[in-house]
Amino acid sequence: MRKLVGIITMGIAALIITGCSSSAGAQSRHKVRKLEYNSAYNYEVSTIAVGVDGTKLVKVWGRGKKAEDAQRNAIKEGVACALFHGFPAGSNGSAAPTPAIIKDPAAADKHADYFEKFFAPGGQYLQYVNRSTDGASADRVKEKGGYKVGVTLSIAYDELRKEMERQGIAKSLNSGF
Amino acid sequence: MKKLLFLSAALMLAASTFGQAKKPTIMVVPSDRYCIEKGYVIKFNNQGTTIELPDYKKLLQNDSDMRLAISKISGIMSDREFPLKDLEQELRNMSNESAETSLLTGSLGGSVVESPIDALKRTAKADIIMDLDVSIEKQGPKNSIRFILNGIDAYTSKNIASSTGVGSPSTSASIGLLIEEAVLSHMDEFAGRLQAHFDDMFNNGREVKIMVKLFDGFDSNLEEEYEYNGESEALGTFIEDWMDDNTMNHRYSLSDATENFQRYEQVRIPLYYERNGRQRAMDTRTYVNNLKKFLSDEFKLDSKVYMRGLGEAWLIIGEK
Incomplete structure (x- = not known):
């Protein structure tokens, strides 16, 4: 009988330890996901094709509690990606990689006030982007606590670059000459 | 108001004296x-x-x-x-320039010299x-x-x-x-x-190549000792010292040298220099002319600057 009680106690202890470690793992995974979600460097973007003169045709994924929020975030992230990150090359040679407009990694902090206004709801960033899809049902993924929506965007890259040059945030090719 | 006018005039003057780098073509x-x-x-x-x-x-x-x-x-x-x-x-x-050069004559009948x-x-x-x-x-x-x-x-x-x-x-x-x-x-x-x-x-400056050579009539060489600033060193050493003092961040590489030549590569020349209180764009010719002036002033040596392309110049010591 004592043996049986001992075995049961050990089994319960083992279960508690495994449960704790898996819940700790889930918690850390949750933390990582949260950090990635809030990271300024985390963009889910792919280049679809070469856009017409001065534009980039890309697909950007955004997240939000509602599908509309996710869509709005995707548009904002598309413009932010052009400014700070650049776009990767398209698959099967469809387009070459596009560099970031702003090369200075500290620019976002240096010009925080400007970007706050620029990316405000209904802000100037909307001037440099056109939606070619509205986040069709196939590009909506229901996630825990919200939606992930993919939107195809045409970003007016050259106009955006010129605006940043005008503001003195990005350097033009002929600056210093 | 007067102060403001004076300040704006001073700012405009400062802006006009600040030169810009030579724009590459x-x-x-x-x-x-x-x-x-x-x-x-x-x-x-x-x-x-x-x-x-x-x-x-x-x-x-x-x-x-x-x-x-x-x-x-x-x-x-x-x-x-x-x-x-x-x-x-x-x-x-270019083809027009060639035709014009061959046809152009002065009032006394002289034609344009072209070697x-x-x-x-x-x-x-x-x-x-x-x-x-x-x-x-x-x-x-x-x-x-x-x-x-x-x-x-x-x-x-x-x-x-x-x-x-x-x-x-x-x-x-x-x-x-x-x-x-x-x-x-x-x-x-x-x-x-x-x-x-x-x-x-x-x-880091513009990267150029510089070659120092000697004319065959020059009765000395780069290993011959010269006096400068109370020091006695080979002429080549003084040229290298000049290069060290006049390159951006002292960046140059003496890739090869004998008593008859020195080859400097990855020479980073500054983009500007000052003349008559104004900044001007520096190019390879101006830079090597400064070395020529240094040799003429300090060692009484004649030399000739030969441009070999846009970013390479030869300084040939011994004759003008």
């Missing part, structure tokens, strides 16, 4: 491979060996695809406030050459474009920016459209790399 030139593949070449016999040289004039008169690519690149660069030198116009100018070296040097030049190569790849009924764009710094012959890739295959798009798409696709990447090169140039 850029020209798109079709690659040799493209010219040879399309048959736009001039063949000549050089001591038994047939040499093929690209015939740009013929190419630009006949090849509409290449003209389209060049025109597209020029448009994009102009949009970035960096207008390019046009190869076709440059070739036309064989002057004639040899009359070629289309730019500080940066955008070497463009385009080829069509066929996969059954599909065509795709292999695009190679290299930015070559004429000063150092180094590849300073490039963008290459094969476009996605298409059965319906014309070759012209595929070329246009390739240019649009690659130009931002190329411009980004060019910008990085300019940033490096502003931070």
